[in-house]
Amino acid sequence: MQRIEQPIATVLVANRGEIAVRVIRSCRELGLRSVAVHSDVDAGALHVRLADEAHRIGPAPARRSYLDVDAVLAAAKASGADAVHPGYGMLSEDAGFAAAVEAAGLVFVGPPADVVARMGDKVAARAVATGCGVPVAPGSDGTLDPADLPGATALAEGLGWPVVVKASFGGGGRGMRVVQDAGGLADAIAAAGREADAAFGRAEVHLERYLDRPRHVEVQVLADAHGTVVHLGDRDCSVQRRHQKLIEEAPAPGLAPHLRAALHDAALRVTRSVGYRGAGTVEFLVLPATGEFFFLEMNTRLQVEHGVTEMVTGIDLVAAQLRIAAGEALWFTQDDVRLDGHAVQARIAAEDPWESFRPAPGPVHELALPHGPWLRCDTGIESGDAVAAEYDSMFAKVLAWGGDRDLARRRLIGALDELRVVGVPTTAPYLRGVLATESFAAGTHDTGSVARDWAPDPADRPAATAPAPAAPATAGTVPVRRVRIATDRGPVEVAVPGLARPAGPGAAPAARPSRSGSGADAVVSGPGAPPVAPMDATVVAVAVVAGQEVGVGEVLAVLEAMKMEIEVRSDVAGTVQEVLVAPGDPVAAGKPLVRFTT
Structure with a gap:
């Protein structure tokens, strides 16, 4: 691969994990020096080990490290970097960060800051699409005022239930809630705003009509600074749980030729209209039966699923990003783009699908990746x-x-069979089962198939992910009990240390139903023991103050761990004696959150 010359010689990668590794490797191929940044917990991470240089930017919480613009720019200055690649997630769609990079005299590997701002605002992006003649799902023309619940309710009534509360900034499915009726709207607006603020630093949300059983199809685009704009085909990302993608493929299956062409044309119109530069993705919700499609958003960054497009086009998207940022023209035109075969991707996460996709962080004692001429594995560990x-x-x-979709699907099944991860449960065995279903093989699934049709089969559960029974409280051991907790991603079950309850008469009651609307149980307190954090987390909200009367089932605090919100509720009535945490505090599993008297 031809080396990039000036003005870029050193690239700071403002991210972590597998995308940081991916960018660092592309820099190496292009003859560029790479600079990694890391939090304290990532000091020995793979991306740090692979980079030519690394700089600490803060403690573990992302807000105090990877989302700290000043810290990232200080590292760029100290390293002598010429450019900053934001990866995806983190600061990648933060227009303020893009502007700060440009103001510091550095090259931002992405579109101009004003384009990031315009398309990162989902309401403004809808207006762009409408101006281009691209259909959008019915929704609000502006952001919601959390204090104006009657206005939001009236808007939702006009759209028709159910509706979707969506973060107005950011992406990746964060800050989204489906609301079935007026009773759940206030909580959904508050929760979506909190999650959006935690993920993107912006809490604004808006409403859209909820579409029944759509497909999620997106179009990859590239644009240089010399007026060339091309698309690299489409991808299907319809296998999702709670708006988070699990499996992606290119090209999208089952689209009529005229519908595929219309999607490509719409994506190019949106891209050209805003003076785009770099790699981007225009996302749509599609109703194949009717041929309708609706603009969803434009992600002004690389996508997690970019690899499937690379496999069917032979075009290195990260290299293209870097070359465009260096001022080079695209080396091909639309007529040169050829799609060869089919590619499918499975996201491997440390989650247990048999416990509602419970996040399961921890050490990975062994990681054996599958190998083969038709396989690719991207990893950050x-x-x-x-x-x-x-x-x-x-x-x-x-x-x-x-060479075709079925062969790619079967090869991925085989690869997931070969994948070996020891230490944490993963999504791999569940996704292997999804790939083998008749509906996925036929391409008849939609964005609701995971929740509606593909419940994890207990027979497929690996023995290693089965929950260990709680150990009895004996001398020298720490008592634990398993509790179900209400989260914004459904109920999950965790082992909580130091909370074993006595058996027999006088035992504390079981967890009561949550009032969160999820139908899950909440983390609860036990008589004689204060409510505690069920897992390592960060406090995002405290719902009580000292002296407050607490009723059964009332929310005491809201925590966030691995991008999941957790409500901690009381199962007894009493008076808050002392609040032990504040928003922003990190808490370890088992840490008391409040003290109260009954």
């Missing part, structure tokens, strides 16, 4: 590394190519 509780649970991706 090696054997002996750990999946950190402070960040996203995804740590690897396994991709397979085939």
